[in-house]
Amino acid sequence: MNIPSGHTEDLIERLVGMDTTSRNSNLQAIEFILQYLQALGATCRLTHSDDGRKANIYASLGPADKGGVMLSGHTDVVPVDGQAWTSDPFRLCEKNGKLYGRGTADMKSFIALSLAIAPEYVRRGLQTPLHFSFSYDEELGCIGVRRLIADLDNLPVRPQFCIVGEPTMMRVVAGHKGKRSLHCQVHGKECHSALIEGVNAVEAAAELISHIKTMQRRIRTNGPFNEKFNPPYTTLHTGIIQGGKALNIVPKECLFEFEIRSLPDDDTDALEQEIRQHACQTIEPEMKSIDPKAGFAFTVNDDTAGFQLADSDPAVCLVTTLTGENSTFRASFGTEAGLFNRAGVPSVVCGPGSIEQAHKPDEFISRQQLAAGTQFMERLLNYLEQ
Numbered sequence: 001m002n003i004p005s006g007h008t009e010d011l012i013e014r015l016v017g018m019d020t021t022s023r024n025s026n027l028q029a030i031e032f033i034l035q036y037l038q039a040l041g042a043t044c045r046l047t048h049s050d051d052g053r054k055a056n057i058y059a060s061l062g063p064a065d066k067g068g069v070m071l072s073g074h075t076d077v078v079p080v081d082g083q084a085w086t087s088d089p090f091r092l093c094e095k096n097g098k099l100y101g102r103g104t105a106d107m108k109s110f111i112a113l114s115l116a117i118a119p120e121y122v123r124r125g126l127q128t129p130l131h132f133s134f135s136y137d138e139e140l141g142c143i144g145v146r147r148l149i150a151d152l153d154n155l156p157v158r159p160q161f162c163i164v165g166e167p168t169m170m171r172v173v174a175g176h177k178g179k180r181s182l183h184c185q186v187h188g189k190e191c192h193s194a195l196i197e198g199v200n201a202v203e204a205a206a207e208l209i210s211h212i213k214t215m216q217r218r219i220r221t222n223g224p225f226n227e228k229f230n231p232p233y234t235t236l237h238t239g240i241i242q243g244g245k246a247l248n249i250v251p252k253e254c255l256f257e258f259e260i261r262s263l264p265d266d267d268t269d270a271l272e273q274e275i276r277q278h279a280c281q282t283i284e285p286e287m288k289s290i291d292p293k294a295g296f297a298f299t300v301n302d303d304t305a306g307f308q309l310a311d312s313d314p315a316v317c318l319v320t321t322l323t324g325e326n327s328t329f330r331a332s333f334g335t336e337a338g339l340f341n342r343a344g345v346p347s348v349v350c351g352p353g354s355i356e357q358a359h360k361p362d363e364f365i366s367r368q369q370l371a372a373g374t375q376f377m378e379r380l381l382n383y384l385e386q
Helices: 003-015 025-038 104-116 118-122 145-154 201-222 268-290 314-323 335-343 367-385
Strands: 043-049 054-059 070-073 093-095 098-100 131-136 162-166 170-175 178-187 235-244 253-260 296-304 330-333 348-349 364-366
Touching: 003 025, 003 104, 003 314, 003 367, 025 043, 025 054, 025 104, 043 145, 054 118, 054 145, 054 201, 054 314, 070 104, 070 335, 070 367, 098 104, 098 367, 104 131, 104 178, 104 364, 104 367, 118 131, 131 145, 145 335, 162 314, 162 335, 170 314, 170 335, 178 201, 178 268, 201 253, 201 268, 253 268, 314 348, 314 367, 335 348, 364 367
Parallel strands: 070 131, 070 162, 162 348, 170 330
Antiparallel strands: 043 054, 054 131, 093 098, 098 364, 170 348, 178 253, 178 296, 235 253
């Protein structure tokens, strides 16, 4: 059996040509996938965003009373604004054995490979189900897939295994860190900088950020450690800070955003609580002695679960068999696999292309990686035939 490479590339071209940047609607892509799979007899379910501008699709081929294997990916891509592309990012371009375009690596090529095997699945009349899960707003914090996962409760049987096709160069990723990002709004009291009755929100924010940095140094030195990850410990990072209007005004407001990328076995809740307690118990008392309204307000922006499966786990064994690999890896970036695993669907990350290309100008996937992805899908069909 041979999956036509031309069909796969046609699908990549169609998908790349749809600007599904996260700020835009993804309904054009979802409608295309819906019609493609329905024409093959798939049963399809859509779950929409609150405003109706975006949707997930969950589709199934084969019997409804068996688990089967799910292929999962996200339809949204990151912006190209300000990037120096040498070709139109939303028009597939081939050069020297590489296909260029936004989403070629992350991760429309995997979606195309998944769709390309559907006709062959139907032709063979396979009886082990094949499922497709394509989501919205993964790049904004795995937002859309949470609704798709909740909708799985309405199915007679959940998928037995899930393969999330993020770009791993077809290596098997059996675990990745979790990510929790928080927005912190610091409220102070404005006054002239020559006076002392103000509460400096910027300085209060700086104190807490300094404590977060101290926590990072402690973890870097004392752990916990897991050498399968790089770096082999949980990381904390402050990436955005804004505050102040003029040098001679004590700033009333300051906001900053920070994140915790945690090992799967680390206690993210405890780390967050330590940060909140330091703000409340160490920094706020002095602030409130001047103005009771001063203080910190935290909002969780993103909470994406990490996961780690043993190499002996059936899901890991399946995917390593399909790739022909003998080893597994761990990733520091997050994916939807953590949420699927937390929901009880054993999930492994494996897909064509390199994460090094993701989010960059002139993003590409090599024909060599597409060939490896095609071979993987052919082996998957053989597995489903057993």
